[in-house]
Amino acid sequence: MLSGMKGAIFDLDGVIVDTAKYHYLAWRSLAERLGFEFTEAHNERLKGVSRVESLRILLEVGGVEATEEERLEMADTKNKEYINYISQLDPSEILPGAKEYLELLRSQGVKIALGSASKNAEFILSRLSITDLFDAVIDGTKVSKAKPDPEVFLAASAALQLNPLDCVVFEDAEAGVQAGKAAGSKVVGIGSPDILKEADIVIAGLYELLAQ
Known part of the structure; x- marks a missing residue:
């Protein structure tokens, strides 16, 4: 499966870098100001969804009504x-094996794109000093539909001028x-096989692929 790929599309949070912890701290702080507790268990519902949808879930958890404004x-x-937190990011926070795997793919001629809901993706890549490892960056500023809608990955494939099947x-x-x-x-799912059941394969981190 991996040997024949022409393009690789990476999510950002939890795959390249763990900025999810900073999202959680920022959401928890907002919840505290609104007068309720937002736990790590609640935060699991926010994984992979847009900022607007994340806020909707948070307000639902707290039973808080709010106008659009x-x-x-x-x-x-x-x-x-959140930006205050990620402004402190540096290359030491890249997840184990991520940079090395990106470099390996580039050496093999595989095109690489980022496909993330984050609207701060380009800033984060620059803080990590890995912008030049990506041929395309498709983030929340370029798509409007949140995952599980495939828009971000279809756009990333198109940006690489590749068929999504490849x-x-x-x-x-x-x-x-x-x-x-x-x-x-x-x-390729990165994390728990129990949660990522629909993935073709599941690994603990990109470092596992360096040994193959």
């Missing part, structure tokens, strides 16, 4: 706090795995 303000407040998606979230499959690509 209030929601926009909340989302903006959360994002500013691409492999690397994802750590259930919604992302479903999006990759819906796009017609093979999917």
